[in-house]
Amino acid sequence: MSPTAVLTGIGGYVPPRRVTNEELAQSLGTNDEWIRSRTGIQQRHWADAGTVTGDLAAEAGERALKSAGVRDVDLVVLATSTGNQPMPATAPEVAANLGLGQVAAYDVSAACAGFVYALTAAAGAIAIGAAERVLVIGADLWSTRLDPADRSTAIIFGDGAGAAVLRAGTAGEAGSLLGFDAGSDGDRRALAVVPGGGSRQRSHPHAPELANEYLTMRGRDLFTQAVEHMAGSSQRLLGRVGWTGADVDWCVAHQANIRILHTVADVLRMPRERMLSNVDHVGNTSAASIPLLLSEATADGRLEAGDRVVLTAFGGGLSWASTALIWPDL
Ligand code: UT7
Numbered sequence: 054m055s056p057t058a059v060l061t062g063i064g065g066y067v068p069p070r071r072v073t074n075e076e077l078a079q080s081l082g083t084n085d086e087w088i089r090s091r092t093g094i095q096q097r098h099w100a101d102a103g104t105v106t107g108d109l110a111a112e113a114g115e116r117a118l119k120s121a122g123v124r125d126v127d128l129v130v131l132a133t134s135t136g137n138q139p140m141p142a143t144a145p146e147v148a149a150n151l152g153l154g155q156v157a158a159y160d161v162s163a164a165c166a167g168f169v170y171a172l173t174a175a176a177g178a179i180a181i182g183a184a185e186r187v188l189v190i191g192a193d194l195w196s197t198r199l200d201p202a203d204r205s206t207a208i209i210f211g212d213g214a215g216a217a218v219l220r221a222g223t224a225g226e227a228g229s230l231l232g233f234d235a236g237s238d239g240d241r242r243a244l245a246v247v248p249g250g251g252s253r254q255r256s257h258p259h260a261p262e263l264a265n266e267y268l269t270m271r272g273r274d275l276f277t278q279a280v281e282h283m284a285g286s287s288q289r290l291l292g293r294v295g296w297t298g299a300d301v302d303w304c305v306a307h308q309a310n311i312r313i314l315h316t317v318a319d320v321l322r323m324p325r326e327r328m329l330s331n332v333d334h335v336g337n338t339s340a341a342s343i344p345l346l347l348s349e350a351t352a353d354g355r356l357e358a359g360d361r362v363v364l365t366a367f368g369g370g371l372s373w374a375s376t377a378l379i380w381p382d383l
Contacts (some may be wrong), residue, residue, distance in 0.1 A: 054223070054224070054329075055180045055181070055182070056178070056179055056180060056182070056221035056222065056223070057176075057180070057221075057222055057223055057224045057226070057229045057230070058175060058176035058179040058180070058187075058190070058219040058220075058221070058222070058229065058230045058321070059218050059219065059220050059221070059222030059226050059227075059228040059229045059230075059381070060117070060219055060228040060229075060230070060381055061123075061218050061219065061220050061228060061349045061381065061383075062117045062118060062121025062122070062123070062217065062218035062220070063117055063120050063215075063216070063217050063218075063347050063351055063383060064113050064114070064117035064118075064119065064120050064215065064216045064217075064344075064346065064348050065113055065213070065214065065215040065216070065341070065344060065345040065346075065347075065348030065349060066109055066113040066116060066214050066215075066237060066345075067098040067211070067212065067214075067335055067338070067345070068098050068099065068100040068104060068109065068212055068213075068305060069098070070098060070100070070236025070341070071096050071097075071098055071100055072096060072097055072098065072099050072211075073085075073095070073096045073152075074088045074089065074095060074208070075128040075312065076096070077207060077208055080201070080322075081179045081202075081204040081207055081208065083204050083205060083208060088208050091310070092208065092209060092310045092312070092332070093310065093311025093312070093314075093330070093332050093333055094208065094209065094309065094310075094311075094332055094333060094336045094337075095170045095333045095334060096333075096336070097209075097210065097333055097334075097335060097336030097337075097338075098211050098212055098213060098214075098335060099196040099211065099212050099230065099251055099337075100194055100196060100197075100212045102170075102230030104137050104194070105139055105194065105352070106133055106136055106143055106193065106194040106214075107136075107137045107138045107143045107146050107147050107150065107192075109192045109194060109212060109213060109341070110131055110133070110143065110147045110190045110192035110214045110216070111147050111150045111151055112180075112214060113187050113190055113213075113214035113215050113216040113341070113344070113345075113348075114129070114147060114151050114190050114214075115151060116188060116216065116348070117188065117190075117216035117217055117218050117344075117348075118151070118218060118268065119190065119284045119340040120218070120348075120383055121218035121220075121244070123186065124219065125153065125154070125186070125231075126153060126156060126184075126186045126187055126188045126218065126262050127154065127156050127157065127184045127185060127186060127187070128156060128157045128158070128175065128178055128183070128184040128186075128187040128188070128191050128305060129144045129145075129147060129148045129151075129156060129157070129158040129159075129187070129188045129190070130144065130158075130159060130160075130161055130171040130174050130175050130178075130187060130188070130190070130286070131143055131144035131147060131158070131159070131161065131171070131172040131190045131191075131192065132160070132161045132162075132167025132170060132189075132190065132191040132192070132194055132340040133160055133161075133162070133167065133181045133192050134162055134163075134164050134167065134193060134247075134339065134340065134369070135193045135194045135195055135197065135198060135339075136160055139250065139251075142158070142159050142160035142293075143192075144158035144159050144160050144190075145158040145159075147190065148188075149368055150316055151188075153188070157183075157184070157219065160257070161174060162374045163340075163368065163370060163374070164245065164339060164340070164348060164368030164369035164370055164372060165307050165309065165337070165339045165340060165342060165366055165367060165368025165369065166307070166366040166367055166368045166370065166372040166373050166374045167233075167339070167340035167366075167368070168189070168215070168340050168341070168343050168344055168366065169190055169233075169235070169343065169352035169364055169365070169366045169374035169375065169376055170235060170344070170372070170374050171189045171190075171191065171213070171340075172189055172217070172219070172230065172233075172279065172376055173233050173235060173374065173376070174365075174372035175187040175189045175219050176219065176230050176233070179219060179220075179221045182197055182275065184221075184241060185220065185221045186218065186219070186220045187218070187219045187220075188216060188217075188218055188383035189214050189216065189217050189218075189219060190214060190215070190216040190270045190344075191214065191216070191339075191340035191341045191342070191343065191344050191345075192213070192214035192215075192340060193210075193212065193213070193214075193262065193338060193339035193340045193341055193367030194212045195210040195211075195212065196211075196212050196337055198212065198247060198266065198267055199267065200202050200267035200268070200269075202225050202380075203267065203269075205270060205272050206268050206269070206270050208336075208341065209309075209310070209336055209337045210268075210337050210338070211335045211336030211337065211338050212338065213335055213338035213341040213342075213345050214338075214339075214341045214343045214344075214345070215342075215343065215345035215347065215348055216344055216348075217344055217347070226381075227313045227358065227359070227379045227380070227381040227382065228232070228379070228380070228381030229378060230376050230377075230378050231375070231376070231378055231379075232290055232293040232294045232376065232377060233293075233375070233376050234286045234287075234290040234293065234374065234375045234376075235372075235373065235374035235375070236282070236286065236288070236372070236373055237370050237371060237373070238370070238371040238372075239314050239370065239371075241274075241278065241371045242369070242370060243271070243368075244270070244271045244274050244275050244278065244371065245268070245269075245270045245271075245275060245368065245370070245371075246268075246269055246339045246369065247265075247266060247267065247269070248262060248263050248264075248265045248266075248269065249263050249264050249265050249266040250266045251283065256266045258341075265342045275309075276310065276312075276313060277308055278371055279307070279310075279313050279317075279362060279367045280313055280316045280317055280320065281366045282367045282371065282373040283306050283313075283317045283367045283373060283375075284317050284320040284321055285373075285374045286365055286367075286374065286375040287304065287306075287317070287321060287363055287365045287375050288321065289375075290328025290363065290365070290375040290376065290377055291354055291363070291377075293336065294377050296361065296363075298321045298322050298323045299323075300324060300361055301327060301361055301362070301363050302327065302360040302361045302362065303327055303328075303329050303350075303355075303356060303360055303361075303362045303363070303380075304317070304318065304328050304329070304362075304365065305329050305343055305346055305347060305350075305362060305363065305364045305365075306328060306343075306364075306365045306366070307337075307342050307343060307365070307366040307367055307368065308330060308332040308335070308336075308337055308338065308342040308343075308346060309332075309337050309342075309367070310332065310337070311330060311332055311333070314328040314330055314332070315328070317365075329346055329350050329356070330346070331345070331346050331349050333349075335367075338342070338366065340367070340368075343364050343366055347364075351380075351383055356380055357380065358380055358381060358382035358383075359379060359380065360379070360380040360382050361377070361379055361380075362377065362378055362379070363375060363377045364376050364377070
């Protein structure tokens with residue numbers, strides 16, 4: 054029997070600077086009431102100049118290693134779409150800064166679905182014997198890529214990082230990842246995109262729309278797609294794992310917008326209270342969203358050992374991914 058990936062540590066980190074709705078309201082021509090009622094967000098954290106994505110990732114990684122009670126891993130997988138630079142990947146720098154030695158390290162780019170994609174990659178590495186212990190991190194620093202004049206993106210995104218440690222274990226142990234579902238829709242890539250800075254821009258140097266290196270988003274269409282794919286992916290996953298919606302203690306969905314979370318719960322016929330959320334105080338932290346929430350809910354006792362948990366994520370690409378586990382004693 055090939056080994057199974059078992060979650061054995063969790064950690065999260067947001068930079069100290071809190072940015073309230075009031076702070077954004079005047080310059081963006083919006084107000085606290087609009088932002089709260091449309092998104093559920095009251096504040097987010099933005100990193101100060103001089104802080105890079107790898108710094109957030111290393112802090113969350115350090116906390117996850119501490120939670121797991123270990124100091125070494127043999128692979129680091131970092132989910133991010135806002136790396137320290139276009140090349141090289143940020144994961145090797147994070148591994149070096151954490152003092153992990155010359156371990157394998159690479160980035161996964163799947164926007165807000167990145168952390169669950171990275172869990173899949175790490176579980177695969179464990180299953181084939183390529184790694185015995187993996188540090189999986191989701192980190193994004195979108196505040197550097199937000200158009201200060203675009204009120205539809207500037208109000209939503211917060212900076213942050215979350216991380217988990219996976220180890221090789223046996224099927225049936227608490228914390229073992231029970232199954233995966235993932236998919237993508239490249240035909241809808243324009244719904245959330247940073248148009249500039251890539252080979253498409255370099256290959257079409259006179260296309261002005263490709264000069265934009267800010268995040269652009271079609272919010273209403275994304276809303277619909279997020280509900281469809283997080284609900285659909287969760288349903289397929291439940292079928293694979295052999296659970297029904299009623300078996301699930303907590304659904305930990307990508308924290309895009311509280312209305313999206315409630316609609317996903319309604320489609321899954323799950324009480325809305327079973328959707329864990331922290332979007333009110335951290336906003337949409339992209340690849341960090343799920344591990345940051347897992348870390349917070351473990352620390353405050355909402356998430357307890359033995360709880361049946363579904364993780365489901367959706368983001369640019371489009372891409373989506375889900376997994377499930379029985380929460381371990383951390
Ligand atoms: O992480 C995964 C990717 N992102 C998402 O999943 C985001 C999903 N989408 C959303 O969360 C919502 O679509 C938004 C919060 C972005 C927007 O809310 P909405 O209710 O879908 O608004 P809308 O984009 O349909 O815009 C409705 C109106 C527009 O005005 P008009 O054209 O009707 O006059 C917007 O200009 O609301 C306006 N608007 C705002 N007004 C005040 C958009 N943003 C704001 C704002 N304050 N911040």
